[in-house]
Amino acid sequence: MKNVGIIGGTGYGAIELIRLLQTHEHMQLKKIISHSQHGEQIAAIYPHLTDFIEDPMQELQIESLKDEVDILFFATPAGIAKEIIPQLAGSTIQCIDLSGDLRLGSPSEYEYWYGKKAAPKQLIDKAVYGLSEIYPEQIKQATIISNPGCFPTSALLGLIPALEKKVILESGIVIDGKTGVSGAGRTPTAMTHYSETNENIKPYKIGKHQHIPEIEQYLTAQAKEPITVAFTTHLVPMTRGLICTMYGQLAKETSTEEVIKQYQSFYENHPFVRVREEGSFPTTKDVYASNYCDIGIHVDQRSNRIIIASVIDNLVKGAAGQAIQNVNLMNGWEETHGLHTIPVYP
Amino acid sequence: MKNVGIIGGTGYGAIELIRLLQTHEHMQLKKIISHSQHGEQIAAIYPHLTDFIEDPMQELQIESLKDEVDILFFATPAGIAKEIIPQLAGSTIQCIDLSGDLRLGSPSEYEYWYGKKAAPKQLIDKAVYGLSEIYPEQIKQATIISNPGCFPTSALLGLIPALEKKVILESGIVIDGKTGVSGAGRTPTAMTHYSETNENIKPYKIGKHQHIPEIEQYLTAQAKEPITVAFTTHLVPMTRGLICTMYGQLAKETSTEEVIKQYQSFYENHPFVRVREEGSFPTTKDVYASNYCDIGIHVDQRSNRIIIASVIDNLVKGAAGQAIQNVNLMNGWEETHGLHTIPVYP
Amino acid sequence: MKNVGIIGGTGYGAIELIRLLQTHEHMQLKKIISHSQHGEQIAAIYPHLTDFIEDPMQELQIESLKDEVDILFFATPAGIAKEIIPQLAGSTIQCIDLSGDLRLGSPSEYEYWYGKKAAPKQLIDKAVYGLSEIYPEQIKQATIISNPGCFPTSALLGLIPALEKKVILESGIVIDGKTGVSGAGRTPTAMTHYSETNENIKPYKIGKHQHIPEIEQYLTAQAKEPITVAFTTHLVPMTRGLICTMYGQLAKETSTEEVIKQYQSFYENHPFVRVREEGSFPTTKDVYASNYCDIGIHVDQRSNRIIIASVIDNLVKGAAGQAIQNVNLMNGWEETHGLHTIPVYP
Amino acid sequence: MKNVGIIGGTGYGAIELIRLLQTHEHMQLKKIISHSQHGEQIAAIYPHLTDFIEDPMQELQIESLKDEVDILFFATPAGIAKEIIPQLAGSTIQCIDLSGDLRLGSPSEYEYWYGKKAAPKQLIDKAVYGLSEIYPEQIKQATIISNPGCFPTSALLGLIPALEKKVILESGIVIDGKTGVSGAGRTPTAMTHYSETNENIKPYKIGKHQHIPEIEQYLTAQAKEPITVAFTTHLVPMTRGLICTMYGQLAKETSTEEVIKQYQSFYENHPFVRVREEGSFPTTKDVYASNYCDIGIHVDQRSNRIIIASVIDNLVKGAAGQAIQNVNLMNGWEETHGLHTIPVYP
Structure with a gap:
């Protein structure tokens, strides 16, 4: 059982990760980290989560994170993951970035389209683009995943x-x-x-x-x-x-x-x-x-x-679901684990 | 592992049962019975089910049913369950009726409100009203459940x-x-x-x-x-x-x-x-x-x-979900089995 | 032909007034007054109005208003109409307040429910509640209308x-x-x-x-x-x-x-x-x-x-439409003038 | 004032024509013709029309039509207009066909795409394609309009x-x-x-x-x-x-x-x-x-x-509105007559 953290706890990406992780048998959610609302219960913001999450959201603390989680999802706005991931260097935490920070190979392209400072080229190069069906072999070897846009x-x-x-x-x-x-x-x-x-x-x-x-x-x-x-x-x-x-x-x-x-x-x-x-x-x-x-x-x-x-x-194949699919690949678990569910219809 | 049949296979009640049964570890779906569309693949009607159901839908055959299923869900229009359940007498099949056939104690009330002939009083009396939180003890003893309306x-x-x-x-x-x-x-x-x-x-x-x-x-x-x-x-x-x-x-x-x-x-x-x-x-x-x-x-x-x-x-607590909750109670399984999932939000 | 002004030009009440006034033959829209966006073209905010309104929105100027408009609609948040209407004393401007400022007879009730300071009792008493079908005679005599809530x-x-x-x-x-x-x-x-x-x-x-x-x-x-x-x-x-x-x-x-x-x-x-x-x-x-x-x-x-x-x-009978119906009554025009249109269906 | 008939009275095209004609000053709606529901009040089917239409819908009677209407809108399924229009030969009725019967110049193309028998080539050739902004001169001369698809x-x-x-x-x-x-x-x-x-x-x-x-x-x-x-x-x-x-x-x-x-x-x-x-x-x-x-x-x-x-x-520029715009052109009325209204927003 691996321990999981989510950064950016109150966005829809995080909420969907929480939903999908609930039935995943190899991961357990340890920490929801929120910059703006740490200290609060997530169910106070999202009542549909009532009775599912015990601990309040927490502030980001890099050092304790290293001890507590094996897998870290970044469900953050542009510009956050690129700052935090380098601080985790030396740990074995698997990082999955759902934002666009690491998706473009060229920093200048990033800066043109996102209007923000790009991640260091070295970090970009270390990240594997997590389009699960196209790059499964690279994903299996990765420690940093740049999860594709929807x-x-x-x-x-x-x-x-x-x-x-x-x-x-x-x-x-x-x-x-x-x-x-x-x-x-x-x-x-x-x-x-x-x-x-x-x-x-x-x-x-x-x-x-x-x-x-x-x-x-x-x-x-x-x-x-x-x-x-x-x-x-x-x-x-x-x-x-x-x-x-x-x-x-x-x-x-x-x-x-x-x-x-x-x-x-x-x-x-x-x-x-x-x-x-x-x-x-x-x-x-x-x-x-x-x-x-x-x-x-x-x-x-x-x-x-x-x-x-x-x-x-x-929100699933376009974000949280594919992120979990990638973690399944990275850890040698069945690719469909926790995701083999029938679509909600009608 | 109990074997499950669903009668009324192409309605929304059936579809939702299929979705929920997919992750239930004590039940496996054996038979989808459809009066109007037997012989067809359900995924031809509901493409979201592609890759989930192998067998085509089948015609109702009472005798073979008795051998093949332990639990039978009626996701049928008014008037069907009351005809079929008596034909299963002698078997140990647990019947869950999602229609209104057995909900009203008084046949004359039923006939007034539904405009149809009522079930025999004896059958009505044998059915337990499956409002899980209110009648759990009766449900645990039941073999016929009248599942509540939404x-x-x-x-x-x-x-x-x-x-x-x-x-x-x-x-x-x-x-x-x-x-x-x-x-x-x-x-x-x-x-x-x-x-x-x-x-x-x-x-x-x-x-x-x-x-x-x-x-x-x-x-x-x-x-x-x-x-x-x-x-x-x-x-x-x-x-x-x-x-x-x-x-x-x-x-x-x-x-x-x-x-x-x-x-x-x-x-x-x-x-x-x-x-x-x-x-x-x-x-x-x-x-x-x-x-x-x-x-x-x-x-x-x-x-x-x-x-x-x-x-x-x-479709869940108002139909298929409560039906499964009742089956959990009837069989001594954890009440929340297969149902302990986070609501889809947003 | 009477000249009309609207205060609170960028809210939905104002927009609906503009739509309805477009086909009214006894009123012409002279002035759209917006506190926050005066100087701008309303079509820059609401492109559906392109080609309909020539003048940019204007700042509120009480003195010039008195000369320029005969009828003034307040499509404003709570608290604005009660400040402005008294400043129009002495003019013959008909004031229609679509906000709740003048709806409650008791200032203390207003303060309890709205959490704001009430209008002066004297102003409240002067306003007629514009529920057109119930108080037509009072409306015909009124100069200040408190238009009902939806x-x-x-x-x-x-x-x-x-x-x-x-x-x-x-x-x-x-x-x-x-x-x-x-x-x-x-x-x-x-x-x-x-x-x-x-x-x-x-x-x-x-x-x-x-x-x-x-x-x-x-x-x-x-x-x-x-x-x-x-x-x-x-x-x-x-x-x-x-x-x-x-x-x-x-x-x-x-x-x-x-x-x-x-x-x-x-x-x-x-x-x-x-x-x-x-x-x-x-x-x-x-x-x-x-x-x-x-x-x-x-x-x-x-x-x-x-x-x-x-x-x-x-937005119509619950706001802008009833406001115009009241103006029709106040001015002796046909009650249905400009409003006798078939609902949009489907 | 011209008299207007609508054939195909219970479809959405007809309903929208009725709504738009209500404020048109040169046309008055005389007859709503319905094959399937003649004899009924249209407001019994569409309650939003209550108080607007007095006469019940009528059966199609070619001879009386010729005396009673000047303009005839076909808000009919494919295949109807092409049968009826030739029967009106000799009258001066302006025919506006909102169906696709006369839109394709080639009968064989029509038969390929519509899977129905085409109109006679002679009738097709007589109809003018009513894309108002592109063919205004031809429309002004037309007696039969083939109103464009949406x-x-x-x-x-x-x-x-x-x-x-x-x-x-x-x-x-x-x-x-x-x-x-x-x-x-x-x-x-x-x-x-x-x-x-x-x-x-x-x-x-x-x-x-x-x-x-x-x-x-x-x-x-x-x-x-x-x-x-x-x-x-x-x-x-x-x-x-x-x-x-x-x-x-x-x-x-x-x-x-x-x-x-x-x-x-x-x-x-x-x-x-x-x-x-x-x-x-x-x-x-x-x-x-x-x-x-x-x-x-x-x-x-x-x-x-x-x-x-x-x-x-x-339903408007893609059907009923453009049909009326074409009638305006055909009759030398202002092109925007009855149509110069602000979109409903929001």
Whole structure:
């Protein structure tokens, strides 16, 4: 049984980690660390947690952490993990960073897109990008995981097989992302105010979303040549769920059936990706509150394009669930441990 | 490990049973029986179940059932369970009826409210009303459980302690119920059509709801004198969740604090009922996808009334979850087995 | 053509006034006054208003106001109207206060429920309570209108005929209120954060809502003896719409049909109240974006109670629409002018 | 004052026509014709219409129609208008077909995409495609209007200026459409069942949507060479509102600012299209219940693409509103008559 700490205890990422850890048999939650609300009971803020967590939230104390936890999740805003992880040097704590601090290989790219000072290049290089299905071997060796963003998880799982199988060209990729509102976090803003978000679709951060360089970096790594994408994001009136609808130019003649077979073979040993049969497209609710990524594919002969839709729960496979999946891999536990649950439906 | 069958395999009650049984260590799902869609894979209807259920749904065959299952859940429309249960006589199958067939003690009451022929009185009398926190001892001895309705579960758990502790008078009880749309089941109707249900609150079945006599019957049993209630139901634009806001006349001088203490003591050994501290009221999302019933209380000195709000997830504590809780009790397993999970939030 | 000003230009009340005034032929909007954002174009904040408003918002300047506007709407938070209206003394400006400043006759009651200093008693006494269907004659004579709250509008229109016709007793009235989120205004808060409000029903301000004394004051005035009510409010996941479900003890033997006739007769000359036939209950969407109040009635013989449901759009009949209806009455225009529009459905 | 009839009286298109006609000063609604429910009061089906419509719905009688109405709206399912319009030959009735019967120039294309027998080619040729901003001169001369589909309205208004100004290439256009559920009509189906549509995004009819050939036909007409597009549609959990997010390959070097200027100039005399300034993108709620089409533009230098978002209310500019706009044009009335109203917000 490993001891677990969570930093950033009152955000949605932390809350979802707490929910998922509750049924995990190899990890026990020891410490919830909150900068702003230490000393408080988390159930005072989140009454749904009543009777589940005994200890109040705590202040960050690096030295005692080293003795008390084996695994540390960073469910923190941008800029925190990069400060704390170096202070843990010398310990054997496994660090999983759910923020974007360590996702971009280039510090200057980070600074351009995030508008913040980047982590030291050395730290970035030490972190492994935790896209579990694509980099399982590296993850097994890692001590620091940079957990992928929600849109990149959906987009990369949807596109990488097509690139790998040379189904699509590297140029002309379009990714139209749509997400539920929980991805915007817990701080109330005009953007997430119920009366203006309900019964509304809002395109946002067009051309400016920090997930653009993250997607491009890993597509480029896959294709081994520079890929740029047209990527947009839309806020949709629902709490959980995310879909990327993706469009690629066909590189050769093929059929929906053939591409589906290629995808199914690509994900054969990856239980959390489910590829739909011809004629069926996934909806976000098909993966609600679960760690699944469901993928639908249509080869559009008329426009010589492939259309791929990839759905996840942004808080699970797009954050806390994938983080636990990575910890499972890092520790040699069954990859699905604690995550093999049926989506909540309806 | 007990073998389980579900009859009525394509409704929401069945789907939720399947979800909850997936992590239950003493039950394994052997058979999903569907009258209308036997022979089909359930994942063809509910893609979120992909990779979870191997066998296709089956037709009902009484004789083979007797050999194959130990526990049988009826997630069926009104009128089915009362026909099938008698045919299982002689077997040791534990029957849990999620429909209303066996809930009303009086066949004539049933016929008045349900507009259908009642079950034989003998069958009704053999069934135990599965309100787990109130009738645990009877449930432990039962072989047939009549699982409570969603509104009655919420209302009775909210009112019975106040009656038992003589906090409120028997007369003048008002229950204002509000439910998410999943309670109306899976058949598309004008009532549940998205465009007319969204951004709308609909009072429905005013004065005619079949949960009225169910609530009155068990309140009357508790008070040992006839109780009638004013009860209304409202459809609210959300999928899951149910709240009863209840109003009773104070029988004596008391305070919010005192009544809360009485409730907390009443539910001391019942982990699925959480009574809130003074000043805090539960919201339906606090119990989303979980088996909890959260209760808030306010003694309104000005109007000499008590206000009690009781929230549940209509598909869990109001249906499938309580059904499993009852099976846990019947078999001497831990009451919370398979149900001790944190609500999905947000 | 009268000139109109609105103070509090960026709240939802103001926005709805602007929408409704656009098609009003006897009023033209001259000035939008905003304390916090004067100098800005309102369409920069509310892009849906693009091309409708030319002038930027302005700072409040009492003296110039007197020359420029004939009618002034206060769509302001509590505490503002009571400061400004006295400064307009001597002018002939008609003042319509949509806030609660002048609704309670007793300054000490105001201070208890609002937690703020009350308006001078003299000012309170000069204001007429603008419940258009109940006090039309007083409104016609008024220069200062205290526009009713959203819940009181729904509750009073639903209950006053029953009291007036002696259908119900004065004691034992229960009002269960449910509202869309726009009633909470435009400031983002945890209470109105999409991810926590969606798919959720939240009881709030139980026992503490400032509409309690407002409802009681006008019921008491009607009954000519003190009435207290048990009143609760619930936030429901929708933007617009409000329903009060009300329960009263029958004062005499009667029938649903008979009471409906009494209500229809009571509202015969009041086009904005529509009383439903027996067996039909209104839903909030039936009055969406319109000035209607629809009422459904059921006499529940079993519990000796009457059940009344009264629905409005909280921003129209519950705020801006009723304000314009009052101005129509004050100026001798057709009561329905600018408001005789079909609800937006679906 | 012209007399108006509506065929297909109980669908959402008809309901929205009724709402908009209520304030139109040159048209009065004479006849609502319903095949399935003639003889009934429309308010019995749609209580929000109580007090607005006196006469019951009527059966279709061609001969009397000719005497009684000047303008006839077909808010009918596919296949009806093409049967009825020829029977009106010889009359001067202006026919506006809101269905897809007359939208595709090629009968064989129609039969492929709609799976129904096409209208006679002669009838198709007589109808003018009622995209008001693009074909105003032809509309002014027309007696038969084929009113555009909801997605084509949004997509064509968003793309045509870019093609016309040679901003984008003809090849490689991607259109990602998202719509509220009212576009699916009033018949309850599994697709529009609340519990499965709420908190969900559903891609649907991928590669098979009948709006694909409609969009391609008019883009092709504009570009004067064959254009194919990759077009997808998604059902989003809201009632009204539609957005097309569109991606085109830049044909030349340009900037966001420059393209916005070109669009603003293109739509200079078209009050219902509002082009946003740089950095601002429209949301569907910005045009709720109104006839506006709001457009946002971003030139994405990185991917050498332009991103255009175009939002409408699918029932207004995407159906009933544009139909009335076309009638205004046909009759020489002010184009905005009866439609110059502020969107309902929030």
